[in-house]
Amino acid sequence: MLNMWLMIFIMFMFGNMIFVSKHKHLLIVLMSLEFIVLSIFFSLMLYLSMIENSMFMLMVFLVFSVCEGALGLSILVSMIRTHGNDYFQSFNLI
Amino acid sequence: MLFFFNSNKMFFLFTLFFSTLISISSNSWLGCWIGLEINLLSFIPLISNPHNLLNSEASLKYFLTQSIASINFLFSIILSLFLMKNFFMNNFISILINSSLLMKMGSTPFHFWFPNIMEGLSWLNCFILMTWQKITPMILLSYYFNMNFLMFIMILNVLIGAIGGFNQTSLRKLMAFSSINNLGWMLSALMISENLWMIYFFLYSFLISIMCFLFYMLNIFYINQMFNFNMKFLIKLSIMINFLSLGGLPPFLGFFPKWLIINYLILNKLYIISFFFIFMSLIMLIFYIRIIYSSFMFFSFKFKWFKIYIKNNFFIMINFFSFISLLGMIFSTLFFM
Numbered sequence: 001m002l003n004m005w006l007m008i009f010i011m012f013m014f015g016n017m018i019f020v021s022k023h024k025h026l027l028i029v030l031m032s033l034e035f036i037v038l039s040i041f042f043s044l045m046l047y048l049s050m051i052e053n054s055m056f057m058l059m060v061f062l063v064f065s066v067c068e069g070a071l072g073l074s075i076l077v078s079m080i081r082t083h084g085n086d087y088f089q090s091f092n093l094i
Numbered sequence: 095m096l097f098f099f100n101s102n103k104m105f106f107l108f109t110l111f112f113s114t115l116i117s118i119s120s121n122s123w124l125g126c127w128i129g130l131e132i133n134l135l136s137f138i139p140l141i142s143n144p145h146n147l148l149n150s151e152a153s154l155k156y157f158l159t160q161s162i163a164s165i166n167f168l169f170s171i172i173l174s175l176f177l178m179k180n181f182f183m184n185n186f187i188s189i190l191i192n193s194s195l196l197m198k199m200g201s202t203p204f205h206f207w208f209p210n211i212m213e214g215l216s217w218l219n220c221f222i223l224m225t226w227q228k229i230t231p232m233i234l235l236s237y238y239f240n241m242n243f244l245m246f247i248m249i250l251n252v253l254i255g256a257i258g259g260f261n262q263t264s265l266r267k268l269m270a271f272s273s274i275n276n277l278g279w280m281l282s283a284l285m286i287s288e289n290l291w292m293i294y295f296f297l298y299s300f301l302i303s304i305m306c307f308l309f310y311m312l313n314i315f316y317i318n319q320m321f322n323f324n325m326k327f328l329i330k331l332s333i334m335i336n337f338l339s340l341g342g343l344p345p346f347l348g349f350f351p352k353w354l355i356i357n358y359l360i361l362n363k364l365y366i367i368s369f370f371f372i373f374m375s376l377i378m379l380i381f382y383i384r385i386i387y388s389s390f391m392f393f394s395f396k397f398k399w400f401k402i403y404i405k406n407n408f409f410i411m412i413n414f415f416s417f418i419s420l421l422g423m424i425f426s427t428l429f430f431m
């Protein structure tokens with residue numbers, strides 16, 4: 001049990017670290033976002049199976065996280081169509 | 095108008111409004127998170143425009159900050175559900191939840207995205223971002239309010255909002271910093287009571303709506319455009335009055351909610367916070383006046399050939415609203431005779 005929570009914490013922290021560190025591409029940031037979503041999915045599964053026994057919330061969570069990932073990808077496409085690349089160094093017009 | 099004849103945008107505006115209602119009326123924290131997610135999913139299509147560089151970049155930055163804030167919110171919610179079974183006050187977890195909500199509404203330690211994103215939006219989207227998007231995080235903040243942490247945040251909000259607006263020439267960034275300043279007032283109102291917060295929020299969004307609509311109509315985005323236009327004297331006068339009212343000068347309507355908050359802060363013996371609020375609202379008033387003062391009083395060109403482009407003639411509405419903003423507090427005494 002403790003090991004699982006330790007793993008979730010490490011996943012969450014590393015996902016946040018990848019999110020905020022300066023990378024070249026936007027796609028890596030979106031992938032780190034999905035990584036954090038995965039760690040939250042794991043922790044939510046653990047919580048729902050131990051305490052509340054309402055596993056349908058996992059389905060709701062998956063639907064919303066997939067919507068968020070699709071929105072991120074569509075923003076990526078829109079950025080590529082306006083800027084021509086997905087480098088963060090070209091995203092500082094404002 | 096932007097939204098009224100575009101059925102896509104009407105739909106997303108509808109879901110934007112109802113996601114806030116879902117979030118503030120849900121009885122579990124996961125429901126609150128669902129409302130926040132729907133809010134993000136419906137605000138991004140409103141502000142994004144594939145033909146404009148600034149709009150798409152603003153939507154990207156908005157997406158990144160909001161998604162990381164809501165993910166951190168959800169993680170700390172699950173953590174506190176797991177560790178504590180029900181929500182009694184824990185200092186560490188309450189700071190986690192509160193700071194993710196502060197990041198969602200653009201409050202001070204996490205405010206750096208807010209002026210940047212405002213720079214890439216149109217005035218009506220700025221209005222939505224400054225008013226309606228702040229309702230959900232504040233209501234959620236009132237459920238789980240770490241008093242010591244948020245008192246510090248309030249003072250910081252008021253300070254940063256007043257100091258950050260000094261060197262700005264862009265009106266949208268200036269309004270963003272004014273919104274950060276007013277966020278400090280709103281958090282203190284939330285600390286005292288929710289009704290007080292509602293009064294403050296309603297009157298603030300009324301004043302902000304007048305300003306945003308005026309700037310939208312006149313197509314003004316920077317301070318130097320105030321000099322170039324051959325504006326009529328009445329328009330300049332109404333901009334001046336609304337700015338003074340927004341800054342909280344006593345005979346106008348904007349003073350009324352600030353008066354209430356100062357009154358209740360002093361009743362609760364929070365003298366230091368009220369000192370900071372009053373002191374910084376003076377600085378806010380300085381740079382509100384600096385926008386319009388020189389073009390209003392002594393320094394203005396009159397071009398013979400310049401034709402001002404006014405988008406639509408709703409000046410009767412503007413005059414009516416600025417009449418309320420001018421005399422609202424004076425007439426409100428009639429209710430208590």
